[in-house]
Amino acid sequence: MAWDSAVTGVEQLKDCAEVGCLLAWNAAAVTQAKLDRKELTLWIDRTRLREACLTLKNDPQLQYNFLSDVTCVDWYPNEPRFEVVYHLLSIPTKKRVRLKVRLAGDDASVDSLTPIWPGADFFEREVFDLFGVRFNQHPNLKRIMMPDNWEGHPLRKDYPVEGYR
Amino acid sequence: MAHLTPTPVLDPALDKTLVLNMGPQHPSTHGVLRLLLEIDGETIVRIMPDIGYLHTGIEKTCEAKFYQQVVPMTDRIDYLAPMTNNLAYVLAVEKLLGLEIPPRGQWLRVMLNELTRINSHLVWLGTHAMDIGAMTVFLYCFREREDVLRLFEMVSGQRMMTSYFRVGGVALDPPIGFFDKVRDFIDRFPANIDEYESLLTNNPIWIERTKGVAYLAPDDAIALGASGPTLRGSGVDIDLRRDTPYSGYENFQFKVPLSTAGDVYARYLVRVAELRESQKIVKQALDGIPEGPVKADAPHVVLPDREKMKTQMEALIYHFKIVTEGFTVPEGEVYCGIESPRGEMGYYIVSDGTAKPYRVHMRAPSFANLQVLGKMCEGRLIADVVAAIGSIDIILGDVDR
Numbered sequence: 396m397a398w399d400s401a402v403t404g405v406e407q408l409k410d411c412a413e414v415g416c417l418l419a420w421n422a423a424a425v426t427q428a429k430l431d432r433k434e435l436t437l438w439i440d441r442t443r444l445r446e447a448c449l450t451l452k453n454d455p456q457l458q459y460n461f462l463s464d465v466t467c468v469d470w471y472p473n474e475p476r477f478e479v480v481y482h483l484l485s486i487p488t489k490k491r492v493r494l495k496v497r498l499a500g501d502d503a504s505v506d507s508l509t510p511i512w513p514g515a516d517f518f519e520r521e522v523f524d525l526f527g528v529r530f531n532q533h534p535n536l537k538r539i540m541m542p543d544n545w546e547g548h549p550l551r552k553d554y555p556v557e558g559y560r
Numbered sequence: 561m562a563h564l565t566p567t568p569v570l571d572p573a574l575d576k577t578l579v580l581n582m583g584p585q586h587p588s589t590h591g592v593l594r595l596l597l598e599i600d601g602e603t604i605v606r607i608m609p610d611i612g613y614l615h616t617g618i619e620k621t622c623e624a625k626f627y628q629q630v631v632p633m634t635d636r637i638d639y640l641a642p643m644t645n646n647l648a649y650v651l652a653v654e655k656l657l658g659l660e661i662p663p664r665g666q667w668l669r670v671m672l673n674e675l676t677r678i679n680s681h682l683v684w685l686g687t688h689a690m691d692i693g694a695m696t697v698f699l700y701c702f703r704e705r706e707d708v709l710r711l712f713e714m715v716s717g718q719r720m721m722t723s724y725f726r727v728g729g730v731a732l733d734p735p736i737g738f739f740d741k742v743r744d745f746i747d748r749f750p751a752n753i754d755e756y757e758s759l760l761t762n763n764p765i766w767i768e769r770t771k772g773v774a775y776l777a778p779d780d781a782i783a784l785g786a787s788g789p790t791l792r793g794s795g796v797d798i799d800l801r802r803d804t805p806y807s808g809y810e811n812f813q814f815k816v817p818l819s820t821a822g823d824v825y826a827r828y829l830v831r832v833a834e835l836r837e838s839q840k841i842v843k844q845a846l847d848g849i850p851e852g853p854v855k856a857d858a859p860h861v862v863l864p865d866r867e868k869m870k871t872q873m874e875a876l877i878y879h880f881k882i883v884t885e886g887f888t889v890p891e892g893e894v895y896c897g898i899e900s901p902r903g904e905m906g907y908y909i910v911s912d913g914t915a916k917p918y919r920v921h922m923r924a925p926s927f928a929n930l931q932v933l934g935k936m937c938e939g940r941l942i943a944d945v946v947a948a949i950g951s952i953d954i955i956l957g958d959v960d961r
Contacts, residue, residue: 398658401892431892432655461782463897464923468910480908482895482923486782486796489803493895514785514931521927525619540615540960549620556624 401431411435413492416457420450436493444496445506451483451492452511459483459492462508465518467526471552476500477528481508504529507536525550577605580942584613588691588946591956595933595945602941607934611927614960622920626886627653628727630920635721637922638958640683643669643676643712644900646725649920651806652896652907653727656889657861665729665854666808671742671845672715672724673807674838678749679708680901681831681838685756688828688950692769697759704752707745714738727887728862729855739846746842753835760828770824774936774948777822784935785928788903789834790952793827795820800899807898811848812841824951831953861887886915895923902926902953926958 408414408428413435417425424447427438439447451459463482470476477498484491496505507530508515519530520539527548530536538545547554577600584592592613598606618637622630634649635642647669654661661669686701709719715734716724724731760766776786778794791798799816801809817833819826855862863882864875881887891913897906903925910919929952936948 432658432894434894436893462785463904464895464906464908464921466908466921466923468919480921482897482906482908484897484904486798489798491895491897512785513783514928517927517931518785538612540612542612549617554620556620 398432401429403427403429408435412456413437413451416454417447417450421446434491434493436495438495438497441496441498441505444494445508445511447494448481448483448508448511456488457485457490458487459485459490461486462512462515462518463491465508465515465522467522467528467550469526469550469552471500474499477503477526479505479522479528498528503527504531506531507533509533524548527551576600582945584610589949590687590954593930593949593954593956593959595949597942597945599942602943604937604940604942604945607937607945609930609933611930611956611959614956616961618961619920619922622917624916626915627889627917628882628886630917631725631727632721632723634922635723636957637924637961638900638902638905638926638955639720640680640955641676641901641905642720642722643672643724644898644905645922646723647673647807648896648898648900648905648907650725650727651898652894652909653889654856655894655896656892656909656911657727657858658890659728659856659858659861661729661807661856662853663808663850664852665856667845667849668730668734668854669725669807670809670812671842671849672712674841674845675708675711675742677838677901678835678842679705679712681835682708684831684901684950684953685828685835688953689760689766691946691950692766694760694763694766697756700752700756700759704745704749711738711742711745714741726855726862728858729853733854739849742842743846746839746846749839750836753832753839757832761832767825769947770828770951771821773824773944774940774951775822776932776936780935781822781932784931786903786932786952787925787928788899788901789827789830790903790929790932792817793819793830793951794822800897800904804897806896812844814841824947827951888913888915889917897923900925902955902958903929922961924958924961926952926954926956927961930954930959 405425405428414428424440424443425437429436461484463484466480468478475497479496481494522528523536524538524540577598580597580599583589583594594610596608618633634645637645682701682705686698689697712722713719716722776794778796781791781794814837817830819829859878864879868875869879889911893910895908897904906923908921909917912918937945
């Protein structure tokens with residue numbers, strides 16, 4: 396089962412329902428798109444993330460009503476350094492989509508999704524704790540895994556695997 | 561983990577509520593969960609889970625290991641469902657590689673996964689009943705669980721940390737006599753489930769403690785990220801085994817138990833019904849298991865048989881290279897979500913084209929499910945918290961990773 400090569404570009408993927416829906420709402424919101432191994436990834440402008448999620452959630456055909464997962468990837472030393480990754484699942488249609496937001500290392504903050512999905516609470520706290528990405532308007536943005544007086548964010552690539560000695 | 565900060569109180573000036581600390585050494589928190597309960601008399605005003613006591617940084621450790629070395633780490637996340645974790649991880653890596661697993665390997669994986677579900681649900685049922693006060697069920701459940709663990713030991717050499725699945729298949733063909741043992745167990749298991757049910761389902765004390773307790777509305781369950789039996793107990797019809805089939809689940813006939821009541825009793829009914837469905841799936845897997853290899857034909861990824869390694873030079877070279885350098889995985893990223901006994905177990909893996917994963921993230925079902933606890937308990941009595949924790953079936957290894 397070898398995979399077809401990945402399709403990249405918003406223009407090439409505008410027939411996908413998800414891309415079409417977001418483009419119809421705001422053409423500037425989707426900065427990049429990729430279909431690789433049958434998984435659709437959309438890069439969203441960071442100021443429009445919350446509206447984009449609401450659009451995908453409220454669209455009568457798509458109905459992405461379940462936030463599966465929130466995590467982050469650190470591309471240190473490249474800039475923009477962080478990519479916050481959201482996995483949405485549509486319970487009615489059983490389809491998945493991956494949303495990504497790129498964040499610069501010196502200004503790593505993005506709007507919290509807790510107003511849409513209260514379940515984003517723990518996931519965002521985990522990303523904050525382990526990567527140091529801030530989520531605006533999060534109700535309780537505190538460390539969740541590490542002790543409160545911990546220094547550094549362990550899942551960053553410049554944090555040694557054995558910790559600082 | 562907030563144990564270094566002073567205990568929070570909603571409104572200290574009112575002096576009306578009291579903060580009660582529950583855990584992390586409380587027996588009914590199933591490990592090291594700490595709950596801060598803000599109470600007004602016996603009524604819960606607010607509930608604040610405090611987690612992280614079991615955080616071991618598995619995600620970070622994975623980034624320093626070869627792809628095949630990550631498999632034993634996955635056992636330790638959800639230690640009651642090791643095979644399910646193994647499966648989620650290897651499926652994700654196989655998706656990155658574009659590997660196809662032979663039918664026998666897939667059927668074995670399904671069979672062992674359902675045995676894992678039986679194992680996990682038995683521990684849940686026993687401990688949940690014991691939390692509420694029904695001591696006997698625990699002993700019965702652990703009797704059958706012992707049989708399942710013996711089967712695991714037979715097939716993988718380990719009772720709990722099995723690490724039996726490999727990228728590209730399973731470690732070995734099961735030993736002679738394994739299938740007979742499985743059949744023996746699975747044939748008498750329905751009678752065992754009847755036995756548990758006769759102790760609980762119509763038991764007036766059990767019903768009194770569970771019916772109408774810790775109600776969770778379907779909309780809240782979806783919004784809070786609940787999955788698995790916790791979601792299906794609220795009447796949301798989703799099961800990833802049926803809806804997004806993986807590892808050959810499309811070849812099996814099974815029902816997805818649902819209950820619309822949304823209380824502790826409903827979640828109990830759903831899980832007991834799942835035990836029966838899992839029994840049926842194992843039976844189908846036993847009856848129809850195909851012959852053939854258990855590993856994919858991919859010499860650069862799958863370790864060769866010992867016999868070949870000793871007689872063929874090429875096999876020896878591949879063996880040496882995989883063990884010393886690992887195998888490279890093409891660049892890309894995948895998310896693979898499967899139905900674990902607790903809900904959606906997802907692995908998100910980013911590969912940068914080397915032999916070590918750039919990023920491994922586990923979407924742990926217990927971590928997300930824990931968030932529904934506030935909705936379930938606020939405004940209810942302290943005694944119901946124990947029933948609510950039991951009914952969402954959390955594993956702290958899974959929560960903290």
